[in-house]
Every structure is written in C-alpha cells, then in structure tokens.
Amino acid sequence: MHFDLDELQYEFRDAVRKVLSAELSPAHLRAIWEEGHDYSSTIWPHLVSLGLPELLVPGAHGGGDGAPVDVVLLLEECGYACLPEPIVETGLIAPLVLSRFGTEQQQAEWLPRLAAGEAIVATCLGEDHLVADGARADAVLVRKDDELHWVPRTAVHATPVEGIDPSRRLALCEFELGADTLLAADPEAVRAAQDAGAFGTSALLVGLAQRLTETTRDYLLERQQFGRPIGSFQALKHRLADVAVQTEAARSLVWYASYALSEGSADASRAVHMAKAAANEAAFAANYAALQLHGGIGFTWEHDLHFWLQRGKALERSFGSTAHHRTALADDILAEVWS
Amino acid sequence: MDLRLTPSQTDFRNEIRTWLEENVPTEKFQPPSTEEGFARHREWERALHGAGFAAVHWPVEYGGRGMDPINTAIFYDEYLRANAPARLNRLALGLAGPTLIELGDADQRSRWLPNMLTCDDIWCQGFSEPGAGSDLAGLRTRGEVSGDTVLVNGQKIWTSHSRFADWIFALVRTDPDAPKHKGITFLMIDRHSPGVEVRPIRQMNHQADFAELFFTDVEVPVANVIGGIDNGWRVAMATLTHERSSNLNTAAHFHQVLAEVLALVPENLRRDPVVRLQIARFHEEIEAYRYITLRTLSSLSTGKQPGPQSAMGKLWWSEMQTRIFEFGLSMLGERAELLEPTPGEKSALIQSYWLSRASHIYAGSNEIQRNIISERVLGLPKGN
Numbered sequence: 001m002h003f004d005l006d007e008l009q010y011e012f013r014d015a016v017r018k019v020l021s022a023e024l025s026p027a028h029l030r031a032i033w034e035e036g037h038d039y040s041s042t043i044w045p046h047l048v049s050l051g052l053p054e055l056l057v058p059g060a061h062g063g064g065d066g067a068p069v070d071v072v073l074l075l076e077e078c079g080y081a082c083l084p085e086p087i088v089e090t091g092l093i094a095p096l097v098l099s100r101f102g103t104e105q106q107q108a109e110w111l112p113r114l115a116a117g118e119a120i121v122a123t124c125l126g127e128d129h130l131v132a133d134g135a136r137a138d139a140v141l142v143r144k145d146d147e148l149h150w151v152p153r154t155a156v157h158a159t160p161v162e163g164i165d166p167s168r169r170l171a172l173c174e175f176e177l178g179a180d181t182l183l184a185a186d187p188e189a190v191r192a193a194q195d196a197g198a199f200g201t202s203a204l205l206v207g208l209a210q211r212l213t214e215t216t217r218d219y220l221l222e223r224q225q226f227g228r229p230i231g232s233f234q235a236l237k238h239r240l241a242d243v244a245v246q247t248e249a250a251r252s253l254v255w256y257a258s259y260a261l262s263e264g265s266a267d268a269s270r271a272v273h274m275a276k277a278a279a280n281e282a283a284f285a286a287n288y289a290a291l292q293l294h295g296g297i298g299f300t301w302e303h304d305l306h307f308w309l310q311r312g313k314a315l316e317r318s319f320g321s322t323a324h325h326r327t328a329l330a331d332d333i334l335a336e337v338w339s
Numbered sequence: 340m341d342l343r344l345t346p347s348q349t350d351f352r353n354e355i356r357t358w359l360e361e362n363v364p365t366e367k368f369q370p371p372s373t374e375e376g377f378a379r380h381r382e383w384e385r386a387l388h389g390a391g392f393a394a395v396h397w398p399v400e401y402g403g404r405g406m407d408p409i410n411t412a413i414f415y416d417e418y419l420r421a422n423a424p425a426r427l428n429r430l431a432l433g434l435a436g437p438t439l440i441e442l443g444d445a446d447q448r449s450r451w452l453p454n455m456l457t458c459d460d461i462w463c464q465g466f467s468e469p470g471a472g473s474d475l476a477g478l479r480t481r482g483e484v485s486g487d488t489v490l491v492n493g494q495k496i497w498t499s500h501s502r503f504a505d506w507i508f509a510l511v512r513t514d515p516d517a518p519k520h521k522g523i524t525f526l527m528i529d530r531h532s533p534g535v536e537v538r539p540i541r542q543m544n545h546q547a548d549f550a551e552l553f554f555t556d557v558e559v560p561v562a563n564v565i566g567g568i569d570n571g572w573r574v575a576m577a578t579l580t581h582e583r584s585s586n587l588n589t590a591a592h593f594h595q596v597l598a599e600v601l602a603l604v605p606e607n608l609r610r611d612p613v614v615r616l617q618i619a620r621f622h623e624e625i626e627a628y629r630y631i632t633l634r635t636l637s638s639l640s641t642g643k644q645p646g647p648q649s650a651m652g653k654l655w656w657s658e659m660q661t662r663i664f665e666f667g668l669s670m671l672g673e674r675a676e677l678l679e680p681t682p683g684e685k686s687a688l689i690q691s692y693w694l695s696r697a698s699h700i701y702a703g704s705n706e707i708q709r710n711i712i713s714e715r716v717l718g719l720p721k722g723n
C-alpha cells in the first residue's frame with residue numbers, strides 16, 4: 001500500500017512547471033486577458049512538445065498510454081499557472097471518452113490528432129449551452145440526455161460572449177446533432193465524461209488554490225503596516241493556515257480520485273464527487289482569503305491576483321458545484337445506510 | 340500509487356484479523372476507572388502482549404513487531420473493526436516507550452519497557468503546569484541535582500489518568516538561570532514515591548480523568564533522567580512528535596462515529612436536502628483525513644520527508660469530529676442534554692461531544708497548530 005505519486009510523475013510535473021513558469025508569466029496572462037477572443041496561443045506548442053495533450057491517448061493512436069494518475073500533478077500545475085487552454089477537455093475528457101466509447105471511425109480520425117496536439121476540444125455536458133472555447137474548438141463533446149455527441153466545428157454554431165474571465169473565450173453554442181455525431185447512447189459514457197471533467201477541474205482548482213496561497217503568503221511577507229510585515233499578524237496567519245489545510249485535504253482526495261479512475265474502481269464516481277466538492281471548497285476559501293489579505297491592491301485590474309480569483313470562481317461551478325457533488329455523494333452513501 | 344495490500348501486508352492483516360476474531364471478549368468491560376474494569380482491561384492487554392500485538396510499532400528486540408507506519412495503521416484498522424476493548428496504557432505505548440527506545444539508554448529500556456507492555460506499569464504525562472500550557476517551556480517545577488538524585492518540587496496539572504498511574508514522564512527545570520529551553524530535564528518519576536500527591540480534578544463533563552500532581556521534596560535517582568540533564572527539551576520534542584502521530588484516530592474510527600450519529604437522524608429528516616448535504620460533507624472530510632494520513636504514512640514508511648499535510652491531521656480531525664457530534668446533538672434535539680443514553684444512542688452523545696471539544700485544547704491547542712502551519716509550512720514570521 002503506497003499513496004504517493006512516483007518519481008517519474010514528479011519529474012514530469014517539474015518539467016511542466018518549468019515550462020509554464022517561463023512561457024506563461026503573469027505578463028503573458030495579462031496579454032491574453034487583454035486580447036480575449038482574439039488571442040492566439042503561444043503556450044500550446046510548448047505543452048505539445050512536453051507531451052501533455054497526448055498523454056492519455058492510447059499508444060495505438062500515437063499517444064502516451066497514460067492514465068488519470070499520470071496527469072493529476074500536471075493539471076495541478078496548469079491550475080497553478082492559470083493556463084487558459086482547455087487542457088481538461090482536450091487532454092483528459094476527449095481521449096478518455098473517445099478511446100472507451102468512440103466509434104472506430106471517430107477514434108481513427110480524432111485520437112491521432114489529439115495525440116499530435118492538432119485538435120482543441122471543448123465540452124458541453126451540463127444543462128447550459130455556454131461553452132468555454134466554444135468558438136475555436138475543433139470539436140465539442142456534447143451531452144443530450146443520455147447521449148454523447150462528438151460535434152465537429154462545422155456542426156457548431158457559436159456566438160462569442162464576454163465573460164469576466166476573458167481568457168475562457170465563452171460562446172453560446174447550438175449544435176447540429178444527428179446519427180453522424182453520435183458517440184454513445186449510454187449513461188455510462190455520460191458519467192465517464194462528467195467524472196473526467198470534474199476530476200480534471202478539481203486538480204486545476206487545487207493548483208489554483210495553491211497559487212493563491214503562495215501569492216498571498218508572499219504579499220504578507222512583503223507588505224508592512226504598523227511597522228511590521230502584516231504576515232506577523234496572527235489573525236492573518238491563521239486564516240491562511242486554514243486555507244493551506246483545506247488545500248492539502250482537497251489534494252489528498254484529488255489524488256485518490258486519480259487513482260480510482262485509473263484503476264476503474266467501483267467507487268470512482270464517488271471519489272470524483274468528493275474531490276470536486278473539496279477542491280471547490282479549498283479554492284473558495286483561498287479566493288476569499290487572497291483578496292481580503294491583499295487589501296485594496298487586490299481589487300485592481302493592474303494587480304495580477306484577479307486572474308486566479310476569477311478563474312477560480314468559474315471553475316468552482318464548472319463540472320458541478322459543491323452542492324451538486326455533495327447531493328450525489330449523499331445519494332450514493334445513504335443508499336446503503338437508509339435503504 | 341498502489342493502494343492494494345502487498346502480500347506481506349495481507350498476511351499481517353489476516354494474522355491480526357484471525358487472532359482478534361478468536362480472542363476479542365464478547366462482553367463489554369466496565370471502564371478502567373473501576374477496579375473490576377481495570378483488571379479486565381489489563382488481562383486483555385496481557386493477552387495482546389502474549390500474541391505480540393501490544394505495541395506492533397516497537398522494534399522486535401523490545402517486544403514489538405517492528406511494523407512500519409502502514410502496517411501499524413493496518414493493525415489499528417483491524418483492532419477497530421473487531422470492536423476490541425479500549426487500550427489501557429496509551430501514553431506508555433505511544434509516547435513514553437517510543438521516547439525511551441529513541442533516546443533512553445540500554446538500562447532504562449530494559450527497566451521500563453517490559454512493564455509497559457504487560458501493563459504492570461501504567462504511565463502518565465507530566466508536562467503541563469498551571470503557568471505553562473501552550474508555552475510549555477515556561478515550566479517551573481524544580482529539579483535540583485545533587486549527587487545521584489534529583490530533588491523535585493512543584494506542581495503539574497491536567498495530568499490524565501494520573502490517579503491510576505505508576506510512573507510519570509515529566510519535565511522539570513534543572514537550571515533556572517539558563518535560557519527557557521535550555522535548563523529543562525526529562526525525568527521518569529515513580530508516582531508512588533514519597534512526596535507525590537495526586538488531587539483529582541472534576542471535569543466539566545462530570546468525570547475526573549485528569550488531576551493535579553504536587554511534588555514535595557521528591558527524590559528521583561539521576562539514573563531516571565532521559566537524554567541527559569538540561570537536555571530535556573529535545574527529548575520532549577521527540578515525545579510530542581509521537582503524540583501527533585497517534586494511531587487510534589483513524590478514518591475507520593471517524594466512520595464509526597458518523598454511523599452512530601446517522602442512526603439518530605429521524606425518519607422525517609432523511610430526505611432533507613440540508614441534512615443530506617451535511618452528511619455528505621462529513622463523509623468527504625473523513626475520507627480526506629484518510630488520504631491525508633495515508634500520504635504521511637507512505638512517506639514515513641519509505642523514509643521520505645513527509646509533506647506539508649503531516650502538520651495538519653490533528654487540526655483536521657479534531658474540528659471535523661466536533662462538527663459530526665454537533666450534528667448528532669441537533670438530531671437529538673432537546674433530549675441532547677440528557678446524561679443517560681436515549682433510545683438509539685450507544686452512549687450519551689453529549690459526553691463524546693464534550694470530550695471532542697477537549698481535543699481542540701490538548702496535544703497542542705488548535706491555535707498552536709495553526710501557528711505551526713503558518714510558520715513551518717507557509718514560512719510566515721514567528722511570534723504572535
């Protein structure tokens with residue numbers, strides 16, 4: 001019994017961290033935020049050469065044959081860096097769902113493109129048709145009741161809309177669904193897509209909460225009031241300590257979810273519910289503490305903090321709110337207790 | 340990452356499980372605070388020891404099984420699963436023993452360790468004083484060294500189980516002129532020696548587990564000093580490390596607590612969305628605790644430096660457990676204040692509730708835990 005990532009997984013994490021900190025500085029992020037929908041990605045080719053988008057594509061289709069446990073630390077890094085690309089959709093949900101449920105033709109057409117980093121995927125799995133990267137994705141994975149559809153760009157009608165986090169490049173989408181777009185008519189497939197999305201987003205949120213904690217820690221050490229660093233005020237120390245605790249708790253559950261998904265354990269969905277709810281809560285706590293402890297400067301456009309604050313608020317709700325996941329978790333565990 | 344048991348872990352698990360199934364007494368013992376209860380508990384501890392299970396985490400040469408932290412956790416999961424009796428000598432097996440093994444000399448180990456395992460000696464922890472709680476290094480109980488003896492005068496307080504204890508592992512000040520952390524000595528004191536007086540303190544929950552200890556010219560041999568005179572702070576830090584890694588507060592234990600509380604939810608509230616959300620949160624928090632702990636155990640078992648989560652377990656479980664009991668009290672409604680269990684309660688929840696509140700105070704108060712996390716994990720300035 002061993003609950004830790006292995007050396008190779010940590011090394012890959014370090015490599016991703018190095019590239020993201022060099023290629024996606026706050027100045028880059030700022031440029032992306034200023035450009036919004038018109039932004040053209042300079043970071044994606046770096047992720048491709050690291051081998052990140054291909055990691056979960058089966059080897060037979062040119063991918064890395066990896067499992068969710070291999071990407072969990074990498075996704076934490078993506079959240080830490082506030083990566084604007086739809087990495088969870090493109091690098092996790094799409095390869096997992098296509099390789100498990102896709103038709104042979106869909107697999108042959110798309111998996112090699114995903115492995116080569118040549119396709120960007122967006123998803124529309126909830127009730128709303130508001131889709132991040134909806135207008136620029138090469139394909140959108142769409143849920144309609146118990147069906148999953150793989151909708152190529154030609155069958156997507158996307159109207160870009162402005163959100164508070166411009167880097168998400170939101171669009172309201174309509175889809176031409178038909179027999180040719182059908183990927184699976186199977187609640188299992190829908191659940192697999194939703195689980196992958198919630199898991200991946202929970203890893204992003206843990207990284208994001210970690211970043212907010214570190215940024216705030218740095219500010220507490222630097223900012224002086226009453227003749228001393230504000231980080232010496234115990235009220236602030238304790239507040240940030242609580243955030244750190246929640247973040248580590250969430251991280252522990254997210255790691256477990258990565259394992260349960262990789263093993264195909266019977267409790268994988270349950271593990272994902274816990275991971276996403278806990279990550280939402282950690283990011284929520286980090287968000288409140290970070291803005292409050294920065295004071296006025298944190299409320300400016302000029303300061304970088306808001307990139308993480310706004311991304312966090314969006315991700316807390318995407319792929320399931322805390323209430324959504326806890327309701328599902330309660331249904332699952334209480335079915336055994338109060339039958 | 341691999342959460343399956345290895346073949347040797349499976350063997351160990353099966354060995355414990357089988358033994359417990361065959362040996363755990365079916366009747367419930369009186370509490371150890373009664374004479375009869377004490378005798379039964381000690382009999383049980385001796386049976387455990389006979390089977391080699393008294394202290395599985397101790398090295399084999401001292402009567403343990405030399406189990407790593409993962410195997411030790413497996414043992415306690417099985418112990419809980421088997422509904423085995425509460426352990427009698429936790430402070431000896433968990434704190435004093437490991438401290439002796441780490442920092443005692445050969446004579447000291449052979450003198451005290453065997454009787455810890457058989458419960459011939461029960462141990463208590465004499466650290467806190469009226470003027471030294473969180474600020475433990477402010478302690479003032481004097482230890483004057485002259486020749487072969489240390490003459491102890493002063494007072495300890497909140498000393499749990501000291502009424503039944505035979506030995507006290509204590510901190511005394513041997514050099515009042517040295518800086519606060521320097522002049523302290525870690526001393527084993529025979530509780531039955533002349534000049535030691537125990538005065539039970541009645542607790543707010545009507546029980547009397549802790550007590551005051553008064554020392555008047557108590558003569559303790561210098562041979563009872565652990566780790567050298569004036570070197571006690573270092574020894575105490577080793578002891579506190581063991582305290583924080585307590586084996587009994589497992590996820591399985593908290594799931595049992597939650598199950599007890601779930602049994603109290605009335606029929607008409609079982610579909611209540613707010614109630615269900617709360618229960619889901621408790622379940623999630625217990626599981627988070629499971630994996631926080633498992634991360635730490637995995638690092639320790641492979642000789643890796645444990646990550647930041649290792650400083651967070653006590654804060655997490657203590658506050659989580661109280662929320663669970665608080666929820667249970669709200670399910671009992673106005674009957675929650677009754678001292679006798681109401682139908683459905685295994686024992687009066689209000690008692691468990693207050694004991695859980697104490698856990699926010701002892702073993703390093705939760706404020707001290709937050710200081711530690713903000714300073715050692717986050718690197719914020721020391722001090723308040």
Ligand SMILES: Cc1cc2nc3c(=O)[nH]c(=O)nc-3n(C[C@H](O)[C@H](O)[C@H](O)COP(=O)(O)OP(=O)(O)OC[C@H]3O[C@@H](n4cnc5c(N)ncnc54)[C@H](O)[C@@H]3O)c2cc1C
Nearest residue numbers: 464465466467472473474497498499697700701702704706
């Ligand atoms: C049930 C129970 C059993 C116990 N058993 C034992 C035992 O067997 N042996 C033993 O030696 N001791 C035992 N203790 C004592 C326990 O370790 C102390 O109560 C604890 O260390 C706190 O010390 P104190 O009570 O003096 O409170 P204080 O240290 O006076 O603290 C009072 C309040 O101030 C806060 N505070 C203090 N310093 C700081 C700071 N630097 N920053 C922020 N807040 C601070 C505390 O968190 C607390 O909220 C037991 C206590 C209880 C409740």
